[in-house]
Amino acid sequence: MSELARFFAVTVLGVILDLAIAFALHAGLGVPLWLAAAIGFTLAASANYVIHQTWSFRSGPLSARRAGMYALVALATLAVRVGIVALLDRALPGVWPLAILVAGAGGSFVVNFALSKFVVFAAEPERP
Template structure:
């Protein structure tokens, strides 16, 4: 029963996307943490973000959306989707900080909004199924 429920959840690309996002965040922060003694922290954070993004892209190709083969086109679209996600996050924070919400709530809500934007862009733009060719 539990195995069937877990299998059903993992059939959802949204759940797989969330799991990859969490794993990518761990790679991102772990990389930055390991590099922090070798370089300035902002640079370590930049490299952590890049390594985490590459990790996410490859896992999304293989597991989340099952495209199975990396492509320069999807990689480029993924970078654009990340930039749009970042813009969404920053814009959401800028709008939400004008409310009476505490900072942590602002960050959490903005993260949620940007997660949805990233999923939608990834699912329907970056990793969209190839159109069927008529026979």
């Protein structure tokens, strides 16, 4: 299985985990939706980091430095997703909301993969 396929599989798992946690917190415990969404996103991103580190990119043991970098990538990914959705929703108000959400997810996936592969999980340079 390629790195991209492993990354995609983990990302899909993360989205499912994110939504399941958020829905359970909101529907089951009455946590406000915005807070439930933030908790779900944070927990899923944390799980994704561990799985990407150990399986998607096989980058060795867990690292606090990489975890911090991945947290920044997750925030950048979220910003890209929200930006794409906001731009498309403004350009096409009330038209194809699901397509707009999918476009946002697709754009953020590309950014997330690129930053994860080439920044967070890039091979450490050889030291003489």
